């Protein structure tokens with residue numbers, strides 16, 4: 001008798017209730033979620049764990065218990081919820097508190113403005129967590145590079161590293177008032193963007209870095225254009241093996257997350273072709289290139 005394939009049921013979203021909020025800096029809003037709905041939430045040892053926050057379409061109520069699969073079956077596409085991806089800055093299973101730090105980037109978008117308005121008692125569903133990176137303890141040194149959107153993951157990585165670990169950390173923020181306190185003895189180079197294009201200071205800083213000896217494990221995330229340039233530098237100039245890189249565009253200037261996620265496979269294939277000498281993936285087969293670009297690609 002042939003065994004019937006086991007069908008995994010799709011993951012159930014968790015319901016987070018806002019416990020408190022805090023304006024960390026002019027461009028960063030912290031939201032701490034808790035409540036019964038997080039009872040089944042589990043995060044592992046990755047430092048880049050992320051959740052997909054589920055924003056309902058305006059004026060639409062979904063049947064309970066909520067299921068993405070059911071919504072997709074029963075509702076027209078324009079009534080499907082929209083998701084936004086955010087790093088789990090911390091998860092405390094005992095207190096059942098999940099902390100997410102949102103970049104405040106103006107009035108545009110869903111998640112950024114939602115976080116600014118969030119009040120205790122507000123609820124949001126979330127899927128996940130996913131995640132793929134944690135600093136490899138066998139690496140000789142660690143390179144951590146990102147803009148504000150990667151600051152939660154970089155902070156978590158720095159806090160997970162043992163004291164005395166060899167680290168080069170570069171974080172680009174708008175200005176000095178946007179630096180945050182991180183519980184680490186590693187030196188962090190804060191770059192103040194001012195009016196410069198996002199990521200440009202990170203590219204300069206990594207280009208002029210005095211490269212330490214030994215094997216590097218690198219984490220580079222943030223706006224897609226500078227991430228692409230840094231990936232090129234690391235792969236082609238510094239010859240860092242791809243297994244030692246966690247690199248992906250977390251967001252793209254001028255694109256909503258939906259648009260960016262839709263364009264990302266093609267973008268990844270172009271990066272792959274440019275930097276790995278491989279032919280771009282055929283239309284409709286984006287997954288291998290997307291995977292190849294970074295195990296952390298989300």
Ligand SMILES: Cc1cc2nc3c(=O)[nH]c(=O)nc-3n(C[C@H](O)[C@H](O)[C@H](O)COP(=O)(O)OP(=O)(O)OC[C@H]3O[C@@H](n4cnc5c(N)ncnc54)[C@H](O)[C@@H]3O)c2cc1C
Pocket residue numbers: 050084085086087088101102103104105108109110111112113148149150152153249250251252253254255256257258298
């Ligand atoms: C794995 C992963 C983890 C992430 N973790 C975090 C995190 O912890 N904190 C965080 O803030 N972001 C994080 N991001 C990035 C976040 O998902 C995007 O910035 C997302 O587009 C924000 O959604 P929104 O609804 O606010 O804006 P959208 O509706 O997606 O976009 C509206 C407009 O705002 C612009 N925009 C979006 N993000 C930014 C930004 N950061 N700065 C300036 N302009 C922007 C867009 O280009 C667009 O023009 C992560 C992304 C990934 C893939």
